[in-house]
Amino acid sequence: MKAVVHTGYHTFPSLKDIEKPTPGPGEVLLKVAGAGACHSDVAIFHEFDEGLNPQMDPEFVLGHETSGWVESVGEGVTGIEQGAAYLIYGPVGCGVCRACTRGQDTYCENASTMAYAGVGLGLNGGMAEYVVAPARNLVPLGDADPVDAAPLADAALTPYHAIKLALPHLNGGGKFALVIGLGGLGLIAVQILKALTGATIIATDMKEEAMAEAEKLGAVTVPGGEGQVERIREITGGQGVDAAFDFVGVGATVTTAMQSAGRQSRVTIVGIGNLSPYEWAFLTTPYEAELVNTYWGTVEELHEVVDMYKAGQITPQVTRYSLDDALEAYQALVDGTISGRAVIVPHGEV
Structure with missing residues (x-):
């Protein structure tokens, strides 16, 4: 079968022919419906140095946002419907520690001993015609479109x-x-905030087309650059925002978030930019403002996300590519010319 393979650090991935996988005990083989191309993939093959994270050492098939139809099941698997569409929860921990047993494989207590971080992150992922995943990691999609769900x-x-x-x-x-x-992530965050809160949503970016999309979703937009923080604080009446979410994660954007934050607020760094530090100082930080980072989520929360998708509260902005054109999608990610999410469709028309 064809697959997009991470072959080396600072090396563009390759489209290769590899053996079709077979599900082992507790595993399920899925015919891939859609596989999202993520900036985290670009970080792995374009930015990471050898030794930074051995869990991502090549070779493996990329793709940690994957949906598909059940092709076959391994020994001991029950309750999984043949031919039905499922979404794969990507993180894979040890399965037995406290974090994993509550469905939070992202914070596996034995992560340092694991040879991989998840499906498409050390384990072969969904940028292929078929993919194997643990049965416990499957979330049913029902009759929802599995391609756009990836x-x-x-x-x-x-x-x-x-x-x-x-x-x-x-x-x-x-x-x-x-x-x-x-x-x-940011455009979907606007939709989630709109669905779950009554807050005024302020969205900021350097790209006019991205801000136009956010405005369609109900956000008030502020362009990046000079006067950005002043405009944000003006919208809040000078008090600052109650919660900020940084989907870039470089020193400059964290600084913007903290300068825009109000007292007793929460600033969450979600993006893994890691290009420059943020300098904290007591007298320039709002009192009791929390600065935290988060990583992915739980399998239970993925069930909740799917419920929001089925209810029409979340609509990912998707550009579809064939598997033969998957490397073009990754190049567009590297070049910064993709809006929303590129989704690879190995079977059928894009």
């Missing part, structure tokens, strides 16, 4: 987890939420 596994789950933890700061009237970075 980005839910990360691009929706990650902001949903971050927003859910910040909801106490957004309960009540007159609240303000700030979204920094309007790529695949």
